[in-house]
Amino acid sequence: MDDTFLDRLRSIVGEANVLASGDLSAYEQxxxxxxTGKALAVARPRTSQEVADVVKVCVAAGVxxxxxxxxxxxxxxxxxDASGRQLVVQMGRMQAVRQIDEAxxxxxxxxxxxxxxxxQQVRDAGLLFPLSLGAEGSCMVGGNLATNAxxxxxxxxxxxxDLCLGLEVVTPAGDVLHSLSGLRKDNSGxxxxxxxxGSEGTLGIITAATLKVFPLxxxxxxxxxxxxxxxEAIGLLGLARxxxxxxxxxxxxxxxxxLDFVVRNMPMLRVxxxxxxxxxxxxxxxxxxxxxxxxxxxxxxxxxxxxxxxxITDVVLAExxxxxxxxxxxxENIPLAQVADGPNxxxxxxxxxxxxxxxxxxxxxxxxxxxxxVRIVNFGHLGDGNLHYNVQGPEGCKPQEFMARHGEQVTKLxxxxxxxxxxxxxxxxxxGRVKADALAAYKCPTALRLMRAIKAAIDPLNxxxxxxxxxxxxxxx
Amino acid sequence: MDDTFLDRLRSIVGEANVLASGDLSAYEQxxxxxxTGKALAVARPRTSQEVADVVKVCVAAGVxxxxxxxxxxxxxxxxxDASGRQLVVQMGRMQAVRQIDEAxxxxxxxxxxxxxxxxQQVRDAGLLFPLSLGAEGSCMVGGNLATNAxxxxxxxxxxxxDLCLGLEVVTPAGDVLHSLSGLRKDNSGxxxxxxxxGSEGTLGIITAATLKVFPLxxxxxxxxxxxxxxxEAIGLLGLARxxxxxxxxxxxxxxxxxLDFVVRNMPMLRVxxxxxxxxxxxxxxxxxxxxxxxxxxxxxxxxxxxxxxxxITDVVLAExxxxxxxxxxxxENIPLAQVADGPNxxxxxxxxxxxxxxxxxxxxxxxxxxxxxVRIVNFGHLGDGNLHYNVQGPEGCKPQEFMARHGEQVTKLxxxxxxxxxxxxxxxxxxGRVKADALAAYKCPTALRLMRAIKAAIDPLNxxxxxxxxxxxxxxx
Numbered sequence: 001m002d003d004t005f006l007d008r009l010r011s012i013v014g015e016a017n018v019l020a021s022g023d024l025s026a027y028e029q030x031x032x033x034x035x036t037g038k039a040l041a042v043a044r045p046r047t048s049q050e051v052a053d054v055v056k057v058c059v060a061a062g063v064x065x066x067x068x069x070x071x072x073x074x075x076x077x078x079x080x081d082a083s084g085r086q087l088v089v090q091m092g093r094m095q096a097v098r099q100i101d102e103a104x105x106x107x108x109x110x111x112x113x114x115x116x117x118x119x120q121q122v123r124d125a126g127l128l129f130p131l132s133l134g135a136e137g138s139c140m141v142g143g144n145l146a147t148n149a150x151x152x153x154x155x156x157x158x159x160x161x162d163l164c165l166g167l168e169v170v171t172p173a174g175d176v177l178h179s180l181s182g183l184r185k186d187n188s189g190x191x192x193x194x195x196x197x198g199s200e201g202t203l204g205i206i207t208a209a210t211l212k213v214f215p216l217x218x219x220x221x222x223x224x225x226x227x228x229x230x231x232e233a234i235g236l237l238g239l240a241r242x243x244x245x246x247x248x249x250x251x252x253x254x255x256x257x258x259l260d261f262v263v264r265n266m267p268m269l270r271v272x273x274x275x276x277x278x279x280x281x282x283x284x285x286x287x288x289x290x291x292x293x294x295x296x297x298x299x300x301x302x303x304x305x306x307x308x309x310x311x312i313t314d315v316v317l318a319e320x321x322x323x324x325x326x327x328x329x330x331x332e333n334i335p336l337a338q339v340a341d342g343p344n345x346x347x348x349x350x351x352x353x354x355x356x357x358x359x360x361x362x363x364x365x366x367x368x369x370x371x372x373x374v375r376i377v378n379f380g381h382l383g384d385g386n387l388h389y390n391v392q393g394p395e396g397c398k399p400q401e402f403m404a405r406h407g408e409q410v411t412k413l414x415x416x417x418x419x420x421x422x423x424x425x426x427x428x429x430x431x432g433r434v435k436a437d438a439l440a441a442y443k444c445p446t447a448l449r450l451m452r453a454i455k456a457a458i459d460p461l462n463x464x465x466x467x468x469x470x471x472x473x474x475x476x477x
Numbered sequence: 478m479d480d481t482f483l484d485r486l487r488s489i490v491g492e493a494n495v496l497a498s499g500d501l502s503a504y505e506q507x508x509x510x511x512x513t514g515k516a517l518a519v520a521r522p523r524t525s526q527e528v529a530d531v532v533k534v535c536v537a538a539g540v541x542x543x544x545x546x547x548x549x550x551x552x553x554x555x556x557x558d559a560s561g562r563q564l565v566v567q568m569g570r571m572q573a574v575r576q577i578d579e580a581x582x583x584x585x586x587x588x589x590x591x592x593x594x595x596x597q598q599v600r601d602a603g604l605l606f607p608l609s610l611g612a613e614g615s616c617m618v619g620g621n622l623a624t625n626a627x628x629x630x631x632x633x634x635x636x637x638x639d640l641c642l643g644l645e646v647v648t649p650a651g652d653v654l655h656s657l658s659g660l661r662k663d664n665s666g667x668x669x670x671x672x673x674x675g676s677e678g679t680l681g682i683i684t685a686a687t688l689k690v691f692p693l694x695x696x697x698x699x700x701x702x703x704x705x706x707x708x709e710a711i712g713l714l715g716l717a718r719x720x721x722x723x724x725x726x727x728x729x730x731x732x733x734x735x736l737d738f739v740v741r742n743m744p745m746l747r748v749x750x751x752x753x754x755x756x757x758x759x760x761x762x763x764x765x766x767x768x769x770x771x772x773x774x775x776x777x778x779x780x781x782x783x784x785x786x787x788x789i790t791d792v793v794l795a796e797x798x799x800x801x802x803x804x805x806x807x808x809e810n811i812p813l814a815q816v817a818d819g820p821n822x823x824x825x826x827x828x829x830x831x832x833x834x835x836x837x838x839x840x841x842x843x844x845x846x847x848x849x850x851v852r853i854v855n856f857g858h859l860g861d862g863n864l865h866y867n868v869q870g871p872e873g874c875k876p877q878e879f880m881a882r883h884g885e886q887v888t889k890l891x892x893x894x895x896x897x898x899x900x901x902x903x904x905x906x907x908x909g910r911v912k913a914d915a916l917a918a919y920k921c922p923t924a925l926r927l928m929r930a931i932k933a934a935i936d937p938l939n940x941x942x943x944x945x946x947x948x949x950x951x952x953x954x
Contacts, residue, residue, distance in 0.1 A: 101829065101831050102715070102831075103711055103714075103715060103830050103831035104829040104830045104831045104832075104862070105718070105830075106829070147664065148664050148668075150662055150664075154661070154662065156723075159662065161668070162639070171923060171927065173926075175922075175923040175926065176923060177921060177923040177924055177927065178921045178923070179921060179924065180899075181829060181899035181900065181901075182829045182899070183827045183828070183829065183862060183899075183900065183901055183904075184631070184827070184861045184862055184863075185627055185631065185636065185827045185858075185861050185862065185863045185901070185904040185905050186827055186901040186903070186904065187624065187625050187627075187675055187901075187903045187904065187905055187906065187907045187908070188901045188902060188903045188908060188912070188915075188916060188919075188920060189908060189916060189920060189924060189925075189928050190672060190675065190676055190680075190927075190928045190931060190932075191625075191638070191671045191672060191674065191675050191676075192924055192927055192928070194668045194671035194672070195667060195668060195671070195672055195931075197668065198664055198667065198668050199667055199668075203667075215718055215719045215722065217722070234580055237580075238579070238580060241582070241692055242692045242766065243766060244766060245692065245694070245723070245724070245765045245766035246633075246722070246723030246724070246765070247722070247723070247766075288722045288723070289719060289720060289721060289722040289724075289775075290775075294771075350660045350661070350662045350663055351660070352578065352580075352581040352583070352658060352659045352660065353580050353581045353582075354578050354579075354580035354581045355581075381662075384661045384662050385581070385660060385661055385662065386661075386662045422657075422658035422659070422660075423658065423660065424658070424660055424662070424663040424664075424665045425665060426663070426664045426665045427660075427662040427663065427664065428662050428664055429664065430664045431664070431665060431666060435665070438665075439665060439666060442665075443665060443666055444654060444655045444656060445652075446648060446652040446653060446654040446655070447654055447656065447666060447669055448666075449650075449652065450648065450654065450667075450669055450935060451666050451667045451669070453934040453935055454667060454672075454931060454934055454935070455667075456934065457930040457931055457933065457934030458927060458930055458931070
């Protein structure tokens with residue numbers, strides 16, 4: 001069977017674009033090397049029609065498909081399982097920017113375009129595509145949409161979902177959904193676009209998208225403020241919204257423990273207030289059409305008001321783009337600085353912003369009671385209610401031992417507090433295989449039933465990126 | 478059967494809240510009186526649990542449900558059919574604002590709250606809920622979400638969809654989906670929220686929602702500009718985006734014919750440049766956190782630049798809130814001014830903004846060739862690509878005769894041009910029963926198949942607001 005199947009694939013995408021032997025580890029393993037599967041083969045189609053034909057061949061052969069972009073996901077959603085019976089459909093050859101439409105402020109791009117390349121091509125046209133995240137040098141637009149990627153500009157421009165106006169998708173039946181027209185208003189039926197966005201390749205393969213672009217901001221102003229507590233940090237967020245309106249592009253926070261890792265382990269980075277770290281540090285970025293002096297004046301007025309209201313105790317305003325970059329570097333290197341002390345239990349959670357102080361207090365208490373000396377590193381996109389909440393073993397412990405002994409316990413305690421406060425166990429990384437158990441445990445049962453019904457309706461043969469929770473559903477009476 | 482059924486309803490919502498006799502026309506007829514159906518009864522539940530229990534009783538009895546809010550829809554989506562076998566579930570008793578969360582910038586509100594009441598309650602808390610449309614005095618939030626309402630602030634704040642963070646929904650199985658937590662990031666499974674938003678009561682009954690609120694703008698600036706052609710108007714839009722960024726709240730356009738109706742039929746309104754109407758008039762509104770003098774200076778710089786580039790030929794800047802209101806009055810009264818000359822064929826269409834000049838030229842040509850002397854009134858939300866494209870018979874014709882003879886022909890010609898240019902036959906009004914034929918004719922066949930599969934999966938018994946296209950689907954082999 002396999003030879004016939006592979007021959008059919010070759011006749012669609014060409015001999016060179018079916019990989020069935022040799023080292024396929026780049027496709028079988030996620031980029032961090034945490035999970036390794038075994039693929040039946042890898043197909044690299046060039047057009048949406050080729051994708052559709054590949055899907056039909058898979059359906060006929062009873063082979064399931066794992067769509068794959070840059071393979072930078074964090075939840076084991078883009079690598080095959082261990083069966084050796086799944087086909088990886090790698091989208092990297094569909095990388096064209098089909099059109100930049102300046103009057104409509106849209107770009108139409110294929111799924112395999114690397115995010116940084118899309119950003120650059122849009123910038124070359126004098127415009128901004130604002131989606132920005134750590135993996136942008138290798139992640140692909142199709143994957144960004146399939147996972148509803150977040151990143152650092154969500155506060156102003158939204159998630160990948162909010163940037164998407166239309167999609168081209170190959171369905172599990174091998175049909176092509178044509179919906180790339182780039183309309184800002186379209187109430188002609190169910191919102192299929194948003195169903196595919198964030199569905200992690202389980203409902204179809206996104207082959208192209210029409211996305212919003214924006215004017216390049218004329219100015220960007222960045223500052224770094226010190227706050228005594230999380231309540232003050234949230235108060236500052238409210239004040240920033242009032243002063244800055246839609247110019248507020250970034251509002252990131254970092255706790256003292258996280259920055260202490262940076263101070264100790266990355267001495268080349270200049271951490272503000274390093275001599276006496278405040279409980280919380282905040283990075284604020286504003287950008288917009290105003291000339292820089294005007295934007296700085298607005299930021300200064302905000303900071304003055306925040307000092308007067310005792311929301312912040314100190315502040316540094318970046319004097320140049322270079323200084324702003326250095327501040328962002330500190331923020332972005334916390335995970336790396338933490339790695340120097342060994343692995344830790346990571347969580348990508350979100351909460352209503354008003355519930356964050358209670359979460360911080362309760363989870364700190366619960367974790368410290370359960371595991372005395374445990375170290376919590378809490379940082380992330382406060383403006384979106386998105387915390388990267390990492391838990392490291394007590395000073396001097398053996399990290400691997402801590403992970404093995406306490407990893408699951410820690411995650412359960414954290415997710416329970418999150419759920420009790422109306423939060424989500426996955427803010428921006430998705431579900432994949434890694435969080436399938438959390439989905440079953442914490443999602444509203446009605447939501448789970450609806451999800452399973454939709455999956456079964458659109459993909460009755462379970463061809464597209466089958467997941468543990470689909471299989472659980474299949475066993476249901 | 479009916480008596481038992483009604484008794485069961487009464488035991489759930491109370492005797493007084495089951496209307497089964499007397500004049501039910503307020504529930505059986507849309508607000509314009511265009512369509513009249515016949516209801517089996519009207520139930521008015523008070524809680525989501527009551528809604529769920531009503532649904533279960535309907536399922537058991539084989540009675541289908543028409544969810545109804547303020548009954549202000551424009552596509553016959555909220556009134557029962559003529560069978561006398563459908564239950565209207567009217568949501569007006571679920572009208573509480575459950576919570577305004579200032580730190581999270583959200584409001585949680587029940588489906589039956591009138592939009593204007595929600596706006597006011599949020600404003601009383603010092604915040605802005607920006608959804609705004611003509612029917613706001615009687616339409617209800619649940620209907621706004623079920624139809625993904627648009628309105629005048631979409632350019633800055635988005636459609637109802639974009640304002641919604643979470644929903645509480647009663648499914649066709651009588652389950653309650655609890656998802657009101659108000660998270661700005663949540664990638665824990667399929668996007669059910671956006672599936673229910675815009676589904677027009679065919680997948681479930683929205684009983685409550687958590688919606689975004691915003692800081693009240695510190696200043697608003699309004700102007701009215703004259704442009705020689707649609708290309709210039711679109712050029713002005715691009716320039717406005719650059720100068721104003723996210724402060725650009727409104728960008729409305731009106732053609733000469735439309736304003737001429739206002740000048741002739743509504744002499745109490747002061748139309749700028751009435752003595753010599755330009756081909757196109759543009760209303761620009763900007764709002765944001767800046768003090769008014771600063772906001773005016775930015776608007777003046779934009780207008781100066783537009784005059785220099787010959788994008789506009791003249792301009793009026795409103796000197797007061799009262800003058801701004803007068804300008805909006807002119808824009809909003811075009812439909813009413815047109816009615817004075819008798820009914821016309823209305824279209825609520827959207828196009829990629831870059832395709833609008835071609836659409837204007839082509840549809841004008843096609844219509845004039847088919848029906849010499851036909852009068853086109855084209856106005857709407859240019860910033861969103863949303864045109865209210867109304868076609869009136871030639872001067873001196875009998876309007877009713879024109880409608881009867883040419884109505885369908887005109888709509889077909891308009892929709893064909895829209896489809897050829899990648900547009901939508903429904904920008905903000907939805908599908909309902911009125912546009913079910915257009916949906917079948919112009920929607921991508923793959924999209925239709927997916928919609929039908931989703932409807933069948935979530936509502937296998939076709940209990941929720943059955944539609945012609947569902948029935949067509951049911952007949953499929």
